[in-house]
Amino acid sequence: MQRSVRKALTVHAAHPFFAEGFRIANVVVGGLLVAFGLEAFLIPNGFLDGGVTGIAIILGSFVDLPIGVFIGVLNLPFVLLVWWKVGHRSAIRTAIGIATLSVATILLHHMHPLTENFLLALFFGGALLGVGIGIALRSGGALDGTEALASLISNRSAFSVDQIILGINVVIFTVAASVIGAESAMASAALFFLAVSPMIKRVVDGNAEMKTARVMTNLPLEVASAIAPTIKRRISADKRTVFTEGEGFSNEMMELWFTVARLEEAEVTELVLKTDPDATVIFNDVTSLHGGIYEDRASAH
Numbered sequence: 001m002q003r004s005v006r007k008a009l010t011v012h013a014a015h016p017f018f019a020e021g022f023r024i025a026n027v028v029v030g031g032l033l034v035a036f037g038l039e040a041f042l043i044p045n046g047f048l049d050g051g052v053t054g055i056a057i058i059l060g061s062f063v064d065l066p067i068g069v070f071i072g073v074l075n076l077p078f079v080l081l082v083w084w085k086v087g088h089r090s091a092i093r094t095a096i097g098i099a100t101l102s103v104a105t106i107l108l109h110h111m112h113p114l115t116e117n118f119l120l121a122l123f124f125g126g127a128l129l130g131v132g133i134g135i136a137l138r139s140g141g142a143l144d145g146t147e148a149l150a151s152l153i154s155n156r157s158a159f160s161v162d163q164i165i166l167g168i169n170v171v172i173f174t175v176a177a178s179v180i181g182a183e184s185a186m187a188s189a190a191l192f193f194l195a196v197s198p199m200i201k202r203v204v205d206g207n208a209e210m211k212t213a214r215v216m217t218n219l220p221l222e223v224a225s226a227i228a229p230t231i232k233r234r235i236s237a238d239k240r241t242v243f244t245e246g247e248g249f250s251n252e253m254m255e256l257w258f259t260v261a262r263l264e265e266a267e268v269t270e271l272v273l274k275t276d277p278d279a280t281v282i283f284n285d286v287t288s289l290h291g292g293i294y295e296d297r298a299s300a301h
Contacts, residue, residue, distance in 0.1 A: 050188075050196075090142075098142075101143050215282075231264060
């Protein structure tokens with residue numbers, strides 16, 4: 001199993017065009033799932049989502065336009081922000097995901113709901129949103145500008161991305177209570193915090209806002225030089241003795257250690273394996289960062 005996964009990653013590194021096409025296809029699928037969940041289950045039953053999409057739904061209650069129009073316009077500054085702070089690949093994936101979500105919600109505008117049952121709409125709509133957003137995030141893209149904004153604020157504060165998104169959504173749902181009614185706002189908050197958010201975490205397999213990356217390679221200088229412009233953080237290196245069956249502990253390799261942001265994981269993996277196809281890349285979630293590394297993270301951009 002490990003060999004097959006390793007082989008797949010190496011093929012992706014050797015054929016970056018196909019790898020990028022696969023990621024973009026996943027982001028498009030994620031956008032379609034979210035659009036269907038919104039228009040077929042949530043919006044017709046009085047629910048709204050958090051983030052920019054939630055703001056778009058609120059605006060749509062005042063202006064007779066599909067929410068997809070507002071989704072596209074409101075997210076445009078955040079796409080530019082991702083381009084500036086993260087990189088052009090993540091920005092392009094995010095732009096494609098948001099464009100897919102925007103166009104799909106316009107095409108599905110005012111479709112007849114598949115169910116008017118409160119619990120069924122909550123369950124299926126929330127599941128579609130969680131899976132769609134999770135697929136997009138796993139592929140290095142995003143479907144909502146709130147993610148990019150929260151990441152930037154987190155880089156310059158002691159608050160995590162989840163805490164910042166929570167605060168933003170509390171404000172959105174509070175405003176919604178006075179616009180669409182307290183009952184709908186409370187139901188929407190329950191949808192987001194009890195269904196959508198846990199599903200996103202499950203799909204991205206516990207993806208935290210920051211990760212530690214460990215790279216075992218025989219080309220440490222080349223690999224470090226390839227990833228440094230992307231991560232803009234310190235890279236530590238240590239010698240490791242590697243056990244090989246039949247030879248014992250004989251081979252020496254270098255282990256590189258550094259931190260990456262969630263949207264950087266896919267690009268860093270591609271850069272490492274493109275530089276050294278025999279390298280091993282391991283990512284672990286980071287729940288807390290303090291001291292010098294945290295300061296590097298805050299001043300990285």
